[in-house]
Amino acid sequence: MIDQFFYTEKGNFMQTLHPAASLTYIAVLLVLVLAFSHPLYLIGLMLSVVLAIWAAEGLKAWEGYMKLALGMAVLIMIINPLASSTGNTVLWLTPDLPGLGVLAITVESIFYGALMGLRLLIIVSIFCLYNQIIHPDRLLNLWPRFFRKSALVVSLATRLFPVMTASLHRIKEVQQLRGVDFQAGTLRQRWGKYLYMFNILLISSLEDSLEMAEAMQARAFGSGPRLRYRRDYFRPRDMLCLISCLLAAGIALYALFDGLGTYSFYSGWGDMPGGSSNLPIMAAILGGLSLPALLSWGAQHCHYLESRI
Amino acid sequence: MPLFRVENLSYFYPDSKKPALQGINLEIGEGEFLLVTGGSGSGKSSLARAVAGLIPDFYGGKIGGRLYFKEQDIRFIDRRSLAQNIGIVFQDPEKQLVMTGVETEIAFGMENIALSQPEMLRRSAEVMSFFDLTDLKQEFTANLSGGQKQKVALASILAMQPSVLILDEPTSQLDPLAAEEILNLVKRLNEEMNITIILIEQRLERCFHLADRVAVMENGRIIKCATPEETAVWEVKNGYPFLPPVAAFFSHIEAQDIPLTIKTGRKLLHNIYRESNPYQVPAPASEQSDLNAKPRKADNKGDHSIRDCTRRKTDFTLFTIKEKYQLLFSKCRSRAGKISPETPVAQINKLWYTYPNGKEALRDIDFSITAGEFVAILGDNGSGKTTLLKQLAGLIGPGRGQITIMNNAIGNTPPQQLARLVGYLSQNPNDYLFHDTVEEELKFTQANLGQIDNGHIERLLRRLNLYPLSQVNPRDLSSGERQRVALGSVLAASPRLLLLDEPTRGLDQRMKADLNNLLQDLLQTGVAIILVTHDIEFANQGARRLVMLFDGRIACDGPRNEVLGSSMFYVPQIRRMFKGIDDEIFTLREAVARVRPLWAARLIAK
Numbered sequence: 001m002i003d004q005f006f007y008t009e010k011g012n013f014m015q016t017l018h019p020a021a022s023l024t025y026i027a028v029l030l031v032l033v034l035a036f037s038h039p040l041y042l043i044g045l046m047l048s049v050v051l052a053i054w055a056a057e058g059l060k061a062w063e064g065y066m067k068l069a070l071g072m073a074v075l076i077m078i079i080n081p082l083a084s085s086t087g088n089t090v091l092w093l094t095p096d097l098p099g100l101g102v103l104a105i106t107v108e109s110i111f112y113g114a115l116m117g118l119r120l121l122i123i124v125s126i127f128c129l130y131n132q133i134i135h136p137d138r139l140l141n142l143w144p145r146f147f148r149k150s151a152l153v154v155s156l157a158t159r160l161f162p163v164m165t166a167s168l169h170r171i172k173e174v175q176q177l178r179g180v181d182f183q184a185g186t187l188r189q190r191w192g193k194y195l196y197m198f199n200i201l202l203i204s205s206l207e208d209s210l211e212m213a214e215a216m217q218a219r220a221f222g223s224g225p226r227l228r229y230r231r232d233y234f235r236p237r238d239m240l241c242l243i244s245c246l247l248a249a250g251i252a253l254y255a256l257f258d259g260l261g262t263y264s265f266y267s268g269w270g271d272m273p274g275g276s277s278n279l280p281i282m283a284a285i286l287g288g289l290s291l292p293a294l295l296s297w298g299a300q301h302c303h304y305l306e307s308r309i
Numbered sequence: 310m311p312l313f314r315v316e317n318l319s320y321f322y323p324d325s326k327k328p329a330l331q332g333i334n335l336e337i338g339e340g341e342f343l344l345v346t347g348g349s350g351s352g353k354s355s356l357a358r359a360v361a362g363l364i365p366d367f368y369g370g371k372i373g374g375r376l377y378f379k380e381q382d383i384r385f386i387d388r389r390s391l392a393q394n395i396g397i398v399f400q401d402p403e404k405q406l407v408m409t410g411v412e413t414e415i416a417f418g419m420e421n422i423a424l425s426q427p428e429m430l431r432r433s434a435e436v437m438s439f440f441d442l443t444d445l446k447q448e449f450t451a452n453l454s455g456g457q458k459q460k461v462a463l464a465s466i467l468a469m470q471p472s473v474l475i476l477d478e479p480t481s482q483l484d485p486l487a488a489e490e491i492l493n494l495v496k497r498l499n500e501e502m503n504i505t506i507i508l509i510e511q512r513l514e515r516c517f518h519l520a521d522r523v524a525v526m527e528n529g530r531i532i533k534c535a536t537p538e539e540t541a542v543w544e545v546k547n548g549y550p551f552l553p554p555v556a557a558f559f560s561h562i563e564a565q566d567i568p569l570t571i572k573t574g575r576k577l578l579h580n581i582y583r584e585s586n587p588y589q590v591p592a593p594a595s596e597q598s599d600l601n602a603k604p605r606k607a608d609n610k611g612d613h614s615i616r617d618c619t620r621r622k623t624d625f626t627l628f629t630i631k632e633k634y635q636l637l638f639s640k641c642r643s644r645a646g647k648i649s650p651e652t653p654v655a656q657i658n659k660l661w662y663t664y665p666n667g668k669e670a671l672r673d674i675d676f677s678i679t680a681g682e683f684v685a686i687l688g689d690n691g692s693g694k695t696t697l698l699k700q701l702a703g704l705i706g707p708g709r710g711q712i713t714i715m716n717n718a719i720g721n722t723p724p725q726q727l728a729r730l731v732g733y734l735s736q737n738p739n740d741y742l743f744h745d746t747v748e749e750e751l752k753f754t755q756a757n758l759g760q761i762d763n764g765h766i767e768r769l770l771r772r773l774n775l776y777p778l779s780q781v782n783p784r785d786l787s788s789g790e791r792q793r794v795a796l797g798s799v800l801a802a803s804p805r806l807l808l809l810d811e812p813t814r815g816l817d818q819r820m821k822a823d824l825n826n827l828l829q830d831l832l833q834t835g836v837a838i839i840l841v842t843h844d845i846e847f848a849n850q851g852a853r854r855l856v857m858l859f860d861g862r863i864a865c866d867g868p869r870n871e872v873l874g875s876s877m878f879y880v881p882q883i884r885r886m887f888k889g890i891d892d893e894i895f896t897l898r899e900a901v902a903r904v905r906p907l908w909a910a911r912l913i914a915k
Binding site for chain 2: 199229
């Protein structure tokens with residue numbers, strides 16, 4: 001089950017993109033989701049990300065991510081109106097709560113909370129997209145020379161995380177069959193049982209790390225300067241994707257300077273800033289961000305296009 | 310000029326007073342295939358690490374004597390050049406892979422020796438092609454099977470183009486087919502590329518005949534180093550068990566030339582049988598207790614009732630005190646007495662199971678096991694063996710169908726409650742060990758289940774030969790000892806059904822014989838045992854009933870002789886050799902008892 005959260009080689013178009021192009025695409029998406037506060041822009045961004053995830057054949061994994069993130073999004077939507085009483089449209093005044101006083105639940109704070117929840121969902125979706133299209137080893141090739149050791153540590157951690165998750169699951173099974181009931185007892189007792197489990201994992205992992213270090217030494221690791229094995233090609237598709245997402249980023253920057261793409265929630269209900277001028281700007285940004293997914297669809301359906309890019 | 314020259318080599322691990330290696334003198338020629346065998350803790354792996362330059366460089370400790378590689382003292386060869394010349398592949402593929410992807414893993418060693426980009430590309434393409442890994446180059450190493458992981462580890466070493474390849478039990482974690490593939494590749498490397506091979510191995514059926522010389526180690530010393538034929542004769546004469554069944558058989562009957570392969574063995578057998586009528590000679594009994602005992606009439610009905618599950622002593626028995634197990638399992642026996650041998654301890658009806666990822670792991674399984682029955686489940690990786698064990702242990706509930714363990718329906722009973730009835734030994738003994746002493750480790754299970762000790766733990770410790778180690782930290786023990794502690798922590802609950810998942814991994818021949826004896830003792834107390842294994846030789850020794858799983862279905866289920874008699878690939882070596890010559894022979898003991906008189910008569914006639 002947990003495998004679906006990580007990169008799996010599917011050989012699709014999105015996975016063949018050069019890691020520099022993929023990373024730029026992900027970075028632009030991430031910056032824009034943090035920069036925009038306009039609900040329409042955010043909804044548009046969400047659609048672009050989902051389109052890209054669909055192109056990367058990751059919708060099933062995305063469902064898993066959403067199941068995890070939705071709970072948090074709902075929590076934000078609940079907490080924000082309770083924490084912020086700002087806003088003109090008061091829906092309800094709470095009774096005098098000890099230490100908190102009377103809280104005003106406003107439409108604006110609910111709306112803002114919902115938007116923050118949406119933003120969280122988009123960020124999680126971008127993370128999902130990242131995991132679906134960028135092979136960790138290929139990403140590490142981009143790291144500058146002086147970060148090579150850190151890159152190796154990241155690679156090791158990436159490799160060992162699923163291994164350790166599987167070990168933890170196995171250890172829990174063994175403990176259950178030795179009579180340990182993880183549901184029984186007080187919170188403290190239950191915590192103690194889990195502590196046993198993590199203790200076994202820690203000891204075993206330390207033992208394993210020695211063996212791994214030995215295997216690395218046997219392959220001359222640390223015997224002097226090392227070179228990086230590179231195998232990525234920069235194809236026309238990478239150039240197209242890079243240009244399109246940088247263009248989208250440029251237009252977004254222009255829109256933000258022009259006061260578009262933002263929305264002030266607590267200054268009372270009003271028209272969307274920029275009004276109808278938002279639409280062409282939004283279309284241009286979302287078109288640019290959707291190009292990788294569109295190219296993917298095109299390459300799937302048109303052999304000529306696939307061979308040219 | 311030898312490639313390696315070892316002179317009086319001794320070595321102590323840090324903080325150890327016992328030498329891991331002592332007085333080793335050895336020469337290894339270029340292009341030679343040296344097989345190193347011996348019991349657990351005999352120093353095989355330490356020798357491999359010393360030859361690879363990892364001892365004392367990586368481990369520290371005290372070293373004495375000299376080790377020369379190409380007439381150069383290995384201590385003065387720089388690490389990079391050593392790694393380029395001497396490659397070493399370890400036992401567990403999981404613990405030697407560093408990178409996330411296959412291609413980058415293969416390139417890891419080459420990156421470390423700073424090869425140029427074109428050279429790295431060329432070499433990685435070559436090794437991937439040689440090892441048939443090209444289709445997997447983008448794959449995550451975590452998603453590979455054990456055999457594929459070991460191939461990747463081997464390919465990564467080979468990409469550095471070493472002239473010597475050391476393999477430390479490379480097949481111990483693999484299924485028979487994957488093990489065969491790895492050993493065939495090693496053979497090709499030796500024969501076609503003249504790479505010197507030093508192979509440390511305990512599963513000797515597939516590699517004994519490949520070696521130019523076999524070295525036997527004990528207590529850190531090489532006690533014999535000669536051709537495989539000479540070693541086989543010497544081992545039998547001196548009571549050492551480190552032999553493949555074919556060589557052991559011919560050494561036991563004292564043949565002059567020892568065949569090492571089934572093909573050559575069959576030729577000799579044909580001659581022996583042609584020159585005599587074996588059925589005039591008293592036939593062996595399957596339960597005969599000693600290889601040296603006189604043969605008696607055969608009983609190969611294949612019945613797998615409790616009555617037939619009598620304990621069979623082997624040559625290498627360490628646990629011989631019958632009183633120990635009588636004391637130990639007296640409590641179990643009294644309980645077992647209440648159960649009729651015909652009453653199923655576990656019953657599975659029309660079981661289906663599909664994993665959340667959609668993989669249908671078990672299909673339409675009907676199975677039952679009675680008290681005192683020993684069933685071995687065979688099958689390739691992914692056939693559903695471990696899933697079936699987990700179902701029986703209650704770790705996963707049935708998708709469809711029903712499982713009952715002594716009238717407790719699985720699905721309704723949580724695993725921690727089933728633990729009183731079902732003992733489960735998983736593949737990795739380390740998953741059990743976290744207490745400060747062995748004794749505490751065993752008591753932990755009892756305490757969780759609210760059982761009263763009554764001296765059970767002490768008897769168990771004695772029976773498992775762990776009593777002297779009862780106050781030692783389990784993590785300070787050898788792998789074989791850890792396995793026994795894990796088994797002890799399972800047996801502490803006095804389970805009625807014992808589930809064993811690949812328990813012979815990493816065990817030497819003596820330890821396997823010990824384990825088999827222990828299991829036979831448990832059978833006599835009415836415990837039912839289900840063993841999942843790739844070790845056909847071990848299954849053949851202990852189990853009276855075999856089940857073969859294929860793609861989640863039971864392909865066959867029957868008495869051992871019937872299943873092995875009709876199988877083509879899941880067959881022990883002795884059975885393979887005798888197939889079509891004498892179809893009643895399945896074990897070494899039976900073979901020796903049958904053929905020894907024929908051989909003697911043949912010699913007299915000549």
